[in-house]
Amino acid sequence: MAIFRFPRAQGQAAHSTGGDTPSPGVFDALLRLQATLDIEELLAHFTSLISGELAIDGYSYTGPQDSAIRCQSGHTNRHALAYQLVVDAEQLGELLVYRARPFTEHESMGLEDMLCLLVYPLRNALRYQEALRTSFTDPLTGLGNRSNMYPQIQREISLSHRESRQASLLMIDIDHFKCINDSHGHQSGDQVIICIANIIRSTVRDFDLVFRYGGEEFAVLLVNTDATRAGHVAERLRHNVDQHSCRMSDGRDISPTISIGLSALHDHDTPQSLIERADRALYRAKADGRNCVREYVS
Numbered sequence: 001m002a003i004f005r006f007p008r009a010q011g012q013a014a015h016s017t018g019g020d021t022p023s024p025g026v027f028d029a030l031l032r033l034q035a036t037l038d039i040e041e042l043l044a045h046f047t048s049l050i051s052g053e054l055a056i057d058g059y060s061y062t063g064p065q066d067s068a069i070r071c072q073s074g075h076t077n078r079h080a081l082a083y084q085l086v087v088d089a090e091q092l093g094e095l096l097v098y099r100a101r102p103f104t105e106h107e108s109m110g111l112e113d114m115l116c117l118l119v120y121p122l123r124n125a126l127r128y129q130e131a132l133r134t135s136f137t138d139p140l141t142g143l144g145n146r147s148n149m150y151p152q153i154q155r156e157i158s159l160s161h162r163e164s165r166q167a168s169l170l171m172i173d174i175d176h177f178k179c180i181n182d183s184h185g186h187q188s189g190d191q192v193i194i195c196i197a198n199i200i201r202s203t204v205r206d207f208d209l210v211f212r213y214g215g216e217e218f219a220v221l222l223v224n225t226d227a228t229r230a231g232h233v234a235e236r237l238r239h240n241v242d243q244h245s246c247r248m249s250d251g252r253d254i255s256p257t258i259s260i261g262l263s264a265l266h267d268h269d270t271p272q273s274l275i276e277r278a279d280r281a282l283y284r285a286k287a288d289g290r291n292c293v294r295e296y297v298s
C-alpha cells in the first residue's frame with residue numbers, strides 16, 4: 001500500500017500538465033468537497049470527481065485506527081490502487097479504488113494529484129465526527145450518554161412506526177450505590193459502574209442501544225422486541241449481574257445487584273413518555289425490594 005503524505009515532499013509536485021492555474025472544474029470540485037462534513041458524502045463527491053479522469057468500479061475507505069468508520073461504494077475487483085492517507089503526520093485512514101484492468105502509471109499519478117483535493121476536507125470531516133462522537137459518549141463507560149439517548153430513541157420510534165415493528169426500553173439502577181461509594185470510595189464506585197456497563201453490553205445484542213442515563217442509572221433500548229421478550233432479556237441481565245462479582249483494582253470483590261423497569265413502545269410515544277413509563281416501573285422494582293424486574297402496567 002502506498003503512503004500518500006501531504007504536504008508533499010520537495011520534488012513530489014503535482015503531475016498535471018495543464019499549467020499552474022487550476023481549471024474551473026477543479027475549483028467546483030474543491031468547493032463541493034469543502035461544503036460537507038459527512039464522510040460518505042465527501043467520498044461520493046471525490047469519486048465523482050475522479051471518475052471524470054479514470055474509470056473505476058468502486059472504492060472502499062477505512063478510517064483511522066479506533067474510529068470504526070467504514071465506507072464502500074460500487075464493488076471490488078482484481079486491480080486496486082491503495083493509499084494510506086497522512087496529513088502533517090496525522091493518520092486519515094486508507095483509501096482503495098478498484099477496477100478490472102490494471103491502472104497505468106499515468107493514472108496512478110493523476111489520482112495522487114486529485115488526492116491533494118481530498119485530504120484537508122477529509123481531515124476536517126474526521127475531526128468533526130470525532131468531536132461529535134465525544135460529545136455523545138460517556139467518558140467513564142464508553143456508552144452513549146443522555147444527550148445521545150433522546151435522538152436515538154426518537155429515531156427508533158420513527159423506524160418502529162414506519163416498519164410496524166416493536167421496541168422496548170429498560171431503565172436500570174444499581175442497588176444501594178450510595179452505600180458502595182460510602183463504604184468503598186468513589187473510585188470503587190466508578191469501577192462498579194464500568195463493570196455493570198460491561199455486563200449489560202455482553203448480555204444484550206450488538207444492535208440494541210445501551211446508554212448511561214446518569215449516575216448509577218442505565219438505559220437499554222431493545223430493538224424489534226416486545227414486552228414479553230424484553231422481560232426475558234431483563235431477567236437474564238438481572239441474573240447475570242447477581243451472579244457476578246466486580247473485581248476492584250485493589251483485589252477486593254464487590255457484588256452489586258440491579259433493579260430494572262421496562263416499558264414497551266406505544267403508538268403515540270415520544271422519547272419522554274417511553275422513558276417516564278420505564279422509570280415508573282423502575283421505582284416499583286425498587287419499592288418491591290430491589291434486585292428484581294418490573295414491567296409498567298397502566
